[in-house]
Amino acid sequence: MLPHILKDKKIVLASQSPRRKELLHSLGIDFEVCCSDQSENYSPKMSNAEIASYLAIQKCKTVAKQYPTDTIVIGGDTIVCLEGEILGKPSSIEEAKQMLNKLSGKTHEVISGIAISYKNKIHNDFDVAKVHFLPLTEADIDFYIAKFQPFDKAGAYGIQEWIGLKKIDRIEGSFYTIMGLPTALLATMLENIIK
Amino acid sequence: MLPHILKDKKIVLASQSPRRKELLHSLGIDFEVCCSDQSENYSPKMSNAEIASYLAIQKCKTVAKQYPTDTIVIGGDTIVCLEGEILGKPSSIEEAKQMLNKLSGKTHEVISGIAISYKNKIHNDFDVAKVHFLPLTEADIDFYIAKFQPFDKAGAYGIQEWIGLKKIDRIEGSFYTIMGLPTALLATMLENIIK
Numbered sequence: 001m002l003p004h005i006l007k008d009k010k011i012v013l014a015s016q017s018p019r020r021k022e023l024l025h026s027l028g029i030d031f032e033v034c035c036s037d038q039s040e041n042y043s044p045k046m047s048n049a050e051i052a053s054y055l056a057i058q059k060c061k062t063v064a065k066q067y068p069t070d071t072i073v074i075g076g077d078t079i080v081c082l083e084g085e086i087l088g089k090p091s092s093i094e095e096a097k098q099m100l101n102k103l104s105g106k107t108h109e110v111i112s113g114i115a116i117s118y119k120n121k122i123h124n125d126f127d128v129a130k131v132h133f134l135p136l137t138e139a140d141i142d143f144y145i146a147k148f149q150p151f152d153k154a155g156a157y158g159i160q161e162w163i164g165l166k167k168i169d170r171i172e173g174s175f176y177t178i179m180g181l182p183t184a185l186l187a188t189m190l191e192n193i194i195k
Numbered sequence: 196m197l198p199h200i201l202k203d204k205k206i207v208l209a210s211q212s213p214r215r216k217e218l219l220h221s222l223g224i225d226f227e228v229c230c231s232d233q234s235e236n237y238s239p240k241m242s243n244a245e246i247a248s249y250l251a252i253q254k255c256k257t258v259a260k261q262y263p264t265d266t267i268v269i270g271g272d273t274i275v276c277l278e279g280e281i282l283g284k285p286s287s288i289e290e291a292k293q294m295l296n297k298l299s300g301k302t303h304e305v306i307s308g309i310a311i312s313y314k315n316k317i318h319n320d321f322d323v324a325k326v327h328f329l330p331l332t333e334a335d336i337d338f339y340i341a342k343f344q345p346f347d348k349a350g351a352y353g354i355q356e357w358i359g360l361k362k363i364d365r366i367e368g369s370f371y372t373i374m375g376l377p378t379a380l381l382a383t384m385l386e387n388i389i390k
Contacts, residue, residue, distance in 0.1 A: 001332065001334040001335055001338055002361060003338075004334075023360065026356075026357060026360050027357065027360050027361060028357055127364075134379060134383070137196065139196040139199075140196055143196055143198075159370075161221075162221060162222065162223055165218065165221050165222050165371060165378040165379070165382075166197060166222060166378065166379060166382045167379060167382075168369070168379060169322075169369055169377075169379035169380065170367075170368055170369060171366065171367075171368070171369070171370065172365075172366075172367050173365055173366070174363070174364055174365060174366070175354075175366065175370040176360060182364075183360040183361065184329060184360070184361060184362060184363060184364035185364065187360075187361045187362075188329070
């Protein structure tokens with residue numbers, strides 16, 4: 001069982017996302033945070049799943065270099081994809097509005113990659129979930145952006161925030177994958193790696 | 196948009212569930228709580244959706260009697276159903292263990308009914324979601340019950356708690372319906388009722 005098998009291990013989360021911190025904490029895991037100043041470049045030939053895995057591995061590798069090899073370093077990356085287009089973090093109110101208008105009334109995909117470094121090996125996997133937004137009004141979008149400032153979130157929304165409660169009526173997959181950390185997948189990976 | 200159209204309305208939540216309170220608050224709605232001492236009896240001929248709707252209506256009606264008719268009273272009820280069997284709130288550690296052992300490795304259904312009383316009318320609807328649990332070990336179950344005491348939860352689990360993060364890898368439907376309040380459905384109903 002997770003908290004027990006990890007009792008004597010040092011665990012480092014290679015991410016500054018407050019959602020990933022909160023979820024790892026809720027899994028019952030004690031950890032410290034170490035962020036890499038990783039550029040988020042990837043090859044245009046990669047699939048969305050490859051991008052999410054690749055960026056998770058890059059974050060994980062950069063941070064793992066700074067620790068002894070028996071430290072467990074966890075990296076994660078989340079991609080939001082609508083009809084073939086990747087929606088990153090919006091850099092302005094205007095871009096956030098554009099993204100939310102695109103997502104309105106449609107189903108999109110969220111892909112979260114995980115990479116775990118332990119004893120000179122990198123283990124990685126990813127999880128995919130589908131998210132359906134009800135139609136959004138201009139008033140919904142303006143209120144949400146002004147109040148929640150979703151500039152640190154791919155796709156310009158957090159499913160756990162007001163807009164997610166009000167306008168996401170259906171998902172297929174893991175809620176936590178959409179929040180940014182596939183917790184059930186991560187727990188299974190950790191149990192397999194440690195045992 | 197929700198918080199604005201409800202600005203001058205008095206809203207009462209007819210439920211003592213901390214999850215429903217938290218979710219209604221996260222929707223941006225100001226409300227007070229008034230609980231009914233409602234028995235949870237229903238006809239054995241009812242379908243699961245009818246049971247969830249019926250119990251939501253009963254809670255709503257009992258509380259609405261105590262307020263002026265222009266008060267918005269919201270009642271909710273949640274049913275957990277596995278292979279035709281309804282799993283209620285466990286009354287002991289042993290019963291909680293039995294329920295979690297039944298849910299382990301399987302997909303079950305959660306049905307949340309909503310009833311809204313406003314100006315002498317009751318509006319009601321329900322939402323259904325599917326939940327898949329990975330296989331649970333005895334250690335998982337014992338740790339969860341001891342630490343989280345899920346005796347106030349139908350089916351003996353909360354999807355937002357440790358066991359949900361670790362062992363629910365997939366849902367189909369709304370996460371908030373599984374938590375006990377279909378927030379997107381409720382928001383749509385409120386907008387249609389008030390406008």
